[in-house]
Amino acid sequence: MFNxxxxxxxxxxxxxxxxxRRLDLIASSQHDRLVExxxxxxxxxxxxxxxxxxxWHLIEVQPGCYDWSSALPMIEAARRxxxxxxxxxxxxxxxxFIDIWSRDFVERFADFSSAATRLLLRESGGSDLFCPVNEISYWAWAGAETGIMNPGTHGRGAELKRQLVRAAVAAMAAIRAEDPAARFVFAEPAIHVDGGDGPSEHREAAESYRLAQYEAFDMLAxxxxxxxGGRAEFLDVVGVNFYPDNQWYFGGSAIPLGHHAYKPLREMLREVYERYHRPLMLSExxxxxxxRPAWLHYVMGEVAAAIEDGVPVEGVCLYPILDCHGWQNERLCPVGLLSSPDDSGRRALYSPLAEELRMQxxxxxxxxxxxxxxxxxxxxGIRSTGRP
Incomplete structure (x- = not known):
């Protein structure tokens, strides 16, 4: 389904x-300046x-007033x-100016999504793909359970998860009202939590935590x-985000790749597909x-094995594609295929990852x-035998 x-x-x-402090990774990576x-x-x-x-924070400058100057260069560059x-x-x-806990948040986001859809239809001339709310589960944990990002509260993760689902559902209804052919991708972390060989209560708690990764998808559907307000048609393309630290012992450290407790990615993809029977993508x-190259080699091998086993994986997104600054200490993280720009605006290619990419x-x-x-x-064969 992707190009x-x-x-x-x-x-x-x-x-x-x-x-x-407000972060803006598009600006700090200079992607806004170098989008072309x-x-x-x-x-x-x-x-x-x-x-x-x-x-959104740059576009809706006042309630219902949209400044598209940060978006139009990106939309135009994508078209060109x-x-x-x-x-x-x-x-x-x-x-x-929006209180994320209020009904206004849901309504304002639906209105913004509707306006963005109209703009994209006008500027790009075709139906678009949207990720309405990124990583609902992670945002609920980081923003309302541990307070490391907005809204910066504690012990309200379940409440925020439901609020974000409300907003996503309202946004999808608004988008479809403007563009019935729009498609949706939801990107949620794919995790494995191992309970080890401890007491049954510990193992059961680990499994309960692991299964919580599906709550946002289940609510959307x-x-x-x-x-x-979730509906089956709102769970369109199921995106899962998978990084080296997405598997850990319950209450403990990360499980290293290759350890007997490490769950193969192909099995995780199979589980997601059997639960929802929707097209899948590795969204990050x-x-x-x-x-970087070794990780891509592992991931693509597992994706290929999943496809061979009948799991409809539609794409794999290298994320981020640019080196970018860390959220907390703002160090420049070497995570991309392309580097931070030099003084002339040129980004260097990370050759080992580029070679692996070409092979994959x-x-x-x-x-x-x-x-x-x-x-x-x-x-x-079906046509030649006359079978239905």
Whole structure:
């Protein structure tokens, strides 16, 4: 369903930290200034589909008043360079005048989503892909359980999760009213929590924590808390975010890749598919430093195995595609395929990851070609035998 199986993800977090400082990763990575060159570069690398963000906190300057000056250069660049975009509409960032706990938050976000859809239809001329609210589960934990980002409260994670689902549901209804053909991607962390060999109560608590990763999806689909307005059609493309630290012992440290307690990614993808029977994508994945190519090699091997086993994985998004600054200490993190720009605005290519990317593009292309040929052969066989 994407223009390329491997996608480029531009980090677009725009939340306030617990100390009140507003982050804007699009600005700090200089992607706003270099969007033309960035889109051209990823297209040259065969990444024809991307994730990027419309920064709500910059756009809605007053209630109902929209300034699209930060968004239009991105929309125009995407059109010129013919890249398909999944637009994040709320990547942790909310305008300061909105109380996230209020009904106004839900209504204002629906109105913003409707206005953004009209703009995109006018400027891009076709139906778009949206990630209405990024990582509902993580935001609920970070923003209202541990207080490390806005709204900066504690012990209210379950409440915030429901509020974010309300907003996402209202946004999707508003988007579909403008564009019935719009598609939705929800990106939620895929985790594994191991209870070890301790008491049964400890293992049961670990499993309960692990299964909580599905609550947001279940709410969006109306399976859980139907009073929030979720419906089956709102769970469109199921995106899972997977990083090296997404598996850990309950109450303990991360499980290292290769350890017997480490759950293969192919099994995690199979579990998600069997639960929802919706198209899947790896909506974020990546590693830091010299681990980048090895991590992509592992992930793509597991994705290929899942596809061979019949799991409909539609794409893998390298995230972030640019080196970017850390949220807490603002150090420059070497996580991207492309570096921070030099004085002339040129980004260096991280060659080891680029080589791995080329190999994986070829490998997945061959796999998908074989799958398409097999499907065509099966269809021809059905027609020749006259079976329905």
């Amino acid at each position: 390329s199986f491997l996608l480029a993800g531009f980090e677009c977090s725009s939340h306030r930290r617990s100390d009140g 060159a960035d889109y051209a570069r990823v297209r040259e690398l065969g990444l024809l589909s991307i994730r990027d963000g419309l920064r 360079h013919r890249v398909q975009v999944i637009w994040d509409l709320c990547h942790y960032g909310v305008p300061d 109306g399976r859980l808390a139907p009073e929030l 994945t990546g590693a830091e430093g010299t681990a 593009q070829q490998r997945i292309g061959q796999l998908l070609d074989r799958r398409a040929a097999s499907s065509a052969d099966d269809s021809a």
